[in-house]
Amino acid sequence: MDVENIKFRHEMPVQLRFSDVDQFGHVNNSVYFSLFDMCKTKYIFDALGQDSFHNIGVVVAHINADFIAPIFYQDEVVIQTAVQHIGNKSFTLYQRVINPKTQELKCVCQTVMVTYDLKNNKSIEIEHAFKVRLAELEQNPDLLKTD
Amino acid sequence: MDVENIKFRHEMPVQLRFSDVDQFGHVNNSVYFSLFDMCKTKYIFDALGQDSFHNIGVVVAHINADFIAPIFYQDEVVIQTAVQHIGNKSFTLYQRVINPKTQELKCVCQTVMVTYDLKNNKSIEIEHAFKVRLAELEQNPDLLKTD
Amino acid sequence: MDVENIKFRHEMPVQLRFSDVDQFGHVNNSVYFSLFDMCKTKYIFDALGQDSFHNIGVVVAHINADFIAPIFYQDEVVIQTAVQHIGNKSFTLYQRVINPKTQELKCVCQTVMVTYDLKNNKSIEIEHAFKVRLAELEQNPDLLKTD
Amino acid sequence: MDVENIKFRHEMPVQLRFSDVDQFGHVNNSVYFSLFDMCKTKYIFDALGQDSFHNIGVVVAHINADFIAPIFYQDEVVIQTAVQHIGNKSFTLYQRVINPKTQELKCVCQTVMVTYDLKNNKSIEIEHAFKVRLAELEQNPDLLKTD
Numbered sequence: 001m002d003v004e005n006i007k008f009r010h011e012m013p014v015q016l017r018f019s020d021v022d023q024f025g026h027v028n029n030s031v032y033f034s035l036f037d038m039c040k041t042k043y044i045f046d047a048l049g050q051d052s053f054h055n056i057g058v059v060v061a062h063i064n065a066d067f068i069a070p071i072f073y074q075d076e077v078v079i080q081t082a083v084q085h086i087g088n089k090s091f092t093l094y095q096r097v098i099n100p101k102t103q104e105l106k107c108v109c110q111t112v113m114v115t116y117d118l119k120n121n122k123s124i125e126i127e128h129a130f131k132v133r134l135a136e137l138e139q140n141p142d143l144l145k146t147d
Numbered sequence: 148m149d150v151e152n153i154k155f156r157h158e159m160p161v162q163l164r165f166s167d168v169d170q171f172g173h174v175n176n177s178v179y180f181s182l183f184d185m186c187k188t189k190y191i192f193d194a195l196g197q198d199s200f201h202n203i204g205v206v207v208a209h210i211n212a213d214f215i216a217p218i219f220y221q222d223e224v225v226i227q228t229a230v231q232h233i234g235n236k237s238f239t240l241y242q243r244v245i246n247p248k249t250q251e252l253k254c255v256c257q258t259v260m261v262t263y264d265l266k267n268n269k270s271i272e273i274e275h276a277f278k279v280r281l282a283e284l285e286q287n288p289d290l291l292k293t294d
Numbered sequence: 295m296d297v298e299n300i301k302f303r304h305e306m307p308v309q310l311r312f313s314d315v316d317q318f319g320h321v322n323n324s325v326y327f328s329l330f331d332m333c334k335t336k337y338i339f340d341a342l343g344q345d346s347f348h349n350i351g352v353v354v355a356h357i358n359a360d361f362i363a364p365i366f367y368q369d370e371v372v373i374q375t376a377v378q379h380i381g382n383k384s385f386t387l388y389q390r391v392i393n394p395k396t397q398e399l400k401c402v403c404q405t406v407m408v409t410y411d412l413k414n415n416k417s418i419e420i421e422h423a424f425k426v427r428l429a430e431l432e433q434n435p436d437l438l439k440t441d
Numbered sequence: 442m443d444v445e446n447i448k449f450r451h452e453m454p455v456q457l458r459f460s461d462v463d464q465f466g467h468v469n470n471s472v473y474f475s476l477f478d479m480c481k482t483k484y485i486f487d488a489l490g491q492d493s494f495h496n497i498g499v500v501v502a503h504i505n506a507d508f509i510a511p512i513f514y515q516d517e518v519v520i521q522t523a524v525q526h527i528g529n530k531s532f533t534l535y536q537r538v539i540n541p542k543t544q545e546l547k548c549v550c551q552t553v554m555v556t557y558d559l560k561n562n563k564s565i566e567i568e569h570a571f572k573v574r575l576a577e578l579e580q581n582p583d584l585l586k587t588d
Contacts, residue, residue, distance in 0.1 A: 001214055006533065007230065014309065015308065015332070016332075017328050017329070017331065017332040017463075018328070018331045018332055018334075018335045018463065018469070019328045019331060019332075019463060019469045019471050019472070021463060021464050021466075022460060022462060022463070023459075023462050023463075023464065023514070024204050024206065024263075025265070025464055026206065028184070028459070028460045029180055029184065029207040030177050030178070030179075030181040030184060030460050031177070031182035031460070032177075032201070033176055033177035033180055034175075034177040034311050034312075035175065035311070037175070037177060037312045037313060038309070038310075038311040038312055038313075039312065040312075041312045048386045055170050056228070059171065059173065059214070059217070060176040060214050061214050062212065062213050062214065063176065063211070063212045063214075064207065064209060064210070064211050064212075065210045065211075066208070066209050067206070067207050067208050067209065067210075069431040069587055070206070070268070073464070090270075118171055118172070161456065162455065162456040162479070163479075164475050164476070164479040165316065165317075165322070165475070165478045165479055165481075165482045166316060166322045166324050166325070166475045166478060166479075168316060168317050169313060169315060169316070169317075170310065170312075170315050170316075170317065170319055170367070172317055175312070175313045177313050178313070181458050181460045182458070183458060184458065184459045185456070185457075185459055185460075187459075188459045194507065220317070248501040261454075295471070318498050318500065318559055319559070320500065322475075322478070323474055323478065323501040323504065324471050324472070324473075324474035324475040324478060325471070326471075327470055327471035327474055328469075331469070331471060351465050353465065353467065353508070353511070354470040354508050355472075355507070355508050356506065356507050356508065357470065357504060357505070357506045358504070358505050358506075358507075359503065359504045359505075360502070360503050361500070361501050361502055361503065361504075364500070400534065412465055412466070415511070441491040
């Protein structure tokens with residue numbers, strides 16, 4: 001799905017910590033990924049329920065991020081998360097950091113997530129029920145179409 | 148420059164911390180960017196000298212990373228850094244995390260860095276002397292050619 | 295003031311991140327101090343207003359913490375902050391992490407904070423107006439009494 | 442054991458990261474505890490061998506730290522670790538951050554560590570073999586004396 005057409009149905013305010021801010025007075029770029037992670041985890045919990053992580057892991061395979069404007073400590077920010085694509089062993093999340101008051105866009109990030117067998121250290125196929133749940137959350141049955 | 152042709156002349160062992168490792172037993176993806184940052188900072192210090200950051204800031208504009216194999220707490224890892232491209236207001240670093248003993252590739256990351264006027268919050272042109280210094284470190288005068 | 299008599303008038307929910315949790319499944323002890331810091335910063339902002347940190351810094355001189363029960367990723371937690379003592383160049387904050395639903399006490403921490411001249415790297419006396427503001431917030435004029 | 446009499450036999454250089462440094466230009470206080478943790482983990486690995494953490498966990502029960510001088514990004518620092526006391530279910534580590542060139546003392550920290558059954562979430566007695574190993578590393582048989 002083209003990112004222009006994404007409707008964000010999952011949004012989460014994020015709490016900034018004093019230690020997130022670097023010498024430049026900006027939230028350090030590494031912190032963004034902690035924040036994206038937190039929101040991805042929440043998204044997957046909302047999709048799968050609390051015990052999701054006991055059976056399988058979902059790990060990051062690829063990250064593509066644009067830092068558009070710095071985040072300052074006093075900034076109010078939310079992270080929006082949507083599923084952009086579902087494949088066999090991976091799915092792609094599209095996330096944005098915005099200031100909810102000004103709608104200023106701070107950062108966009110695409111993450112390819114892989115379902116992963118933590119015991120045997122290898123990727124595994126995504127269960128169909130998980131795919132269906134993601135498509136339901138996104139209100140987008142097209143996400144289930146095979147490429 | 149194609150990444151296949153990059154010769155890495157800057158390499159730095161990185162020290163992992165217990166707190167870097169997440170519930171999955173993997174170094175968390177956000178930590179990689181702290182490590183890349185540390186090595187970028189060292190690279191720029193080596194290029195510009197210690198007082199580089201007092202005058203200008205160099206901030207991250209874009210990140211593109213592939214996570215190829217998980218890093219475990221006991222892993223020995225080094226990060227290699229090279230300049231891949233130099234533009235007018237930005238330059239691109241190419242970095243790899245490898246296990247120096249096994250040569251196993253853990254992660255590759257491209258980062259577009261922008262020179263930045265921290266007072267006025269806007270990007271500024273890279274000084275020519277800085278470009279020359281980067282090309283010297285890379286032993287690659289082609290980096291100075293205009294696109 | 296004895297800690298038993300402290301009334302907490304400042305309370306803040308804290309947002310946990312996936313990366314806060316270590317291999318043991320516990321929020322790592324170093325993260326607690328980021329969280330305490332965030333709440334201290336908010337407390338001081340509430341006391342002094344937004345521009346407090348431009349003039350002076352408030353740095354940590356001493357920390358004394360008891361970890362009573364582990365924090366798990368799914369735990370809901372708040373941090374309560376109170377001023378326990380005000381001296382000439384330092385003041386002491388008393389903080390607690392609790393689960394607001396169960397009232398389970400997770401951690402208590404005493405922090406001695408020093409007002410600090412960031413330019414000259416030395417501690418400085420706390421302004422009287424700041425002391426008064428702290429005592430007002432705590433509704434405790436006894437905090438202004440000289441030891 | 443009085444801290445004045447402690448001989449440090451375990452010392453480890455620590456690598457600072459750009460993201461460790463806060464808006465004040467100081468290594469943030471929460472980072473110290475990540476660094477102390479890293480050195481504690483290394484100490485325990487050196488004492489017990491690599492598989493130590495598979496059987497039991499060692500968790501932090503109490504921290505008492507004095508921040509004596511700020512750490513700047515360019516500072517070279519090492520952390521020294523020693524066992525100060527061994528009890529039945531806990532042992533106390535004493536750690537110092539120093540600049541190895543100037544011998545400037547940056548921070549001292551006492552940590553009470555508890556051996557912990559991670560499955561049942563409760564503290565357990567320290568195995569005698571572990572106590573003996575700690576006393577050997579410290580070359581201090583008095584550590585084995587019952588209080």
